[in-house]
Amino acid sequence: MPELPEVEVVRAGLEPAVTGATVRRVEVLDERSLRRHPGPVEDFVERATGARLRAPQRRGKFLWVPLEGAPEALTIHLGMSGQVLLRSPDHERDRLTRVVLDLDSPLGEGAGHPGALRVDFVDQRIFGSMALDELVPARDHPEQLVPSHVRHIARDPLDPLFDDRAFLAALRRKQTTIKRALLDQTLISGIGNIYADEALWAARVHYEQPTATLSRPRATTLLAEVRLVLGKALAEGGTSFDAQYVNVNGASGYFSHSLNAYGRQGLPCPRCGTPIVRESFMNRGSHFCPRCQRVRGR
Numbered sequence: 001m002p003e004l005p006e007v008e009v010v011r012a013g014l015e016p017a018v019t020g021a022t023v024r025r026v027e028v029l030d031e032r033s034l035r036r037h038p039g040p041v042e043d044f045v046e047r048a049t050g051a052r053l054r055a056p057q058r059r060g061k062f063l064w065v066p067l068e069g070a071p072e073a074l075t076i077h078l079g080m081s082g083q084v085l086l087r088s089p090d091h092e093r094d095r096l097t098r099v100v101l102d103l104d105s106p107l108g109e110g111a112g113h114p115g116a117l118r119v120d121f122v123d124q125r126i127f128g129s130m131a132l133d134e135l136v137p138a139r140d141h142p143e144q145l146v147p148s149h150v151r152h153i154a155r156d157p158l159d160p161l162f163d164d165r166a167f168l169a170a171l172r173r174k175q176t177t178i179k180r181a182l183l184d185q186t187l188i189s190g191i192g193n194i195y196a197d198e199a200l201w202a203a204r205v206h207y208e209q210p211t212a213t214l215s216r217p218r219a220t221t222l223l224a225e226v227r228l229v230l231g232k233a234l235a236e237g238g239t240s241f242d243a244q245y246v247n248v249n250g251a252s253g254y255f256s257h258s259l260n261a262y263g264r265q266g267l268p269c270p271r272c273g274t275p276i277v278r279e280s281f282m283n284r285g286s287h288f289c290p291r292c293q294r295v296r297g298r
Helices: 004-018 041-048 164-173 178-182 193-203 216-235
Strands: 022-028 057-059 062-066 072-077 082-087 097-104 116-123 129-137 145-147 277-281 284-288
Touching: 004 057, 004 062, 004 082, 004 116, 004 216, 022 041, 041 129, 062 145, 072 082, 164 216, 178 193, 193 216, 193 284
Parallel strands: none
Antiparallel strands: 022 097, 057 062, 062 072, 072 129, 082 116, 097 116, 129 145, 277 284
């Protein structure tokens, strides 16, 4: 599933194309991709057509584009395999295209189709979605507006308003293990399985370390490593293991070449040489070094 770096790459790619653009036409090819929209397909099409778009925003893995002059936003969730692709109007459609937005966009000018640009929402597994959602005040900063279904999601560690002290205090109070806490979107957002494993490896913390036993210095170090891992992945365009994650131009990220733990079971730990181990965890897997990452002070 796309995580924070992948979604941020998509948001940044969309920004120059959709900011100030007008939705000229909407075509829904598969209504299952609108299952989170609070109304029928016709309602989505009618409300989106003619809308003027503002700069796209993100919180964790959630992406939305506010509509100018209306207290609502076009929300996009990539799910497991969703892609948002920028295309010229005459570009051949992918057979897995679910929703198409034809835009009059500043980025389309001078491209052979003055002002015209197409946004294709492509989704193989149809776990992703598009919807129009009401904008409501954020819980921690009421002057900020977020989609209603995003309001319960915590800020991510790259957000300038992320509160380190509040996060560390909440982590200490949690009666759980550290990787479960990192994946808890109500505590901290944007960290999925890949980047949790990588940050835990970098901080030398075992994924089953109880949060109550994690010292303040080690928790602070872990948070710093989370930021470093996310920042590096963002700089490298995200992580692509197959063709399902691509940026708005259809290009893959290459952070997979920089992984130290995730997906490297049986290979030597880059730090000590001990073979990396993979164990089942929450219907997926955890990858760690059994020598560098041990449960301490249980």
